[in-house]
Amino acid sequence: MKLEMNEIGTSYQNPLKIYIIEDDFAVRKSSQILCEQMNLPCFTFGSGEELFEHLKHDPLPVGCAIVDIKLYGMSGLGVLNLINAHYPGIVPVLLTAFGELKQVADVMNDRNVRVIPKPYVGDAFWDAIVESLSIASRKLNKEPDSRCFIECANSIAPAKPSKSINRFR
Numbered sequence: 001m002k003l004e005m006n007e008i009g010t011s012y013q014n015p016l017k018i019y020i021i022e023d024d025f026a027v028r029k030s031s032q033i034l035c036e037q038m039n040l041p042c043f044t045f046g047s048g049e050e051l052f053e054h055l056k057h058d059p060l061p062v063g064c065a066i067v068d069i070k071l072y073g074m075s076g077l078g079v080l081n082l083i084n085a086h087y088p089g090i091v092p093v094l095l096t097a098f099g100e101l102k103q104v105a106d107v108m109n110d111r112n113v114r115v116i117p118k119p120y121v122g123d124a125f126w127d128a129i130v131e132s133l134s135i136a137s138r139k140l141n142k143e144p145d146s147r148c149f150i151e152c153a154n155s156i157a158p159a160k161p162s163k164s165i166n167r168f169r
Contacts, residue, residue: 015140016133017063018042019090021051021079023071027118031066034125040133048074048082055087062089062140064132069096080113089139091132 018035020042022028028044035042040063045051048071055061065083069076080092094115114128 015060015062016040016136017058017061018129018133019051019054019063019065020044021046021048021065021071021076022068022095023047024068027068031125035066035129038129038133047071048076048079051079052082060089061087063091063136064129065090065092066129067092067094069094089136091135091139093128093132 018038018040020028020031020035022031022044023046025046028046032042032044043054045054048067051065065079067076067079067083071079074082076094076096080094083090083092092113094113095118096115097118114132116124116128
């Protein structure tokens with residue numbers, strides 16, 4: 001499958017999106033810069049409430065949601081629960097500090113959630129997003145394997161982060 005790109009680099013055939021839900025502006029912005037390297041639409045939100053307001057108007061909510069566990073207002077776990085209940089096309093990735101291990105242990109029981117400790121180690125952030133987008137793509141395409149996504153991923157993201165991405169780690 002060869003993807004055709006529009007003028008901003010988003011594939012016409014690939015509706016995947018990245019949603020970042022993080023109340024710390026600096027972390028939200030650096031995560032956005034990393035995610036934009038994938039040439040996919042990337043939306044950022046300071047709260048779960050902002051995300052769900054946006055999703056009311058999103059005609060095809062599919063992709064990856066990067067969710068901080070500690071948010072003002074609705075908690076990160078509340079965001080995960082609503083995503084899992086109402087948006088099956090969005091695959092969540094949970095960001096957590098090491099001090100939140102009890103909450104993380106509860107989330108680990110849900111096999112649909114990838115947990116990444118902050119600060120990110122190595123390629124953990126990048127790999128979790130690629131894996132989550134692969135799952136979202138399979139859900140969207142209802143394919144039993146990830147051949148389609150691998151072709152899509154190879155055309156939109158390098159196999160490993162570039163040096164420009166590494167400086168944000």
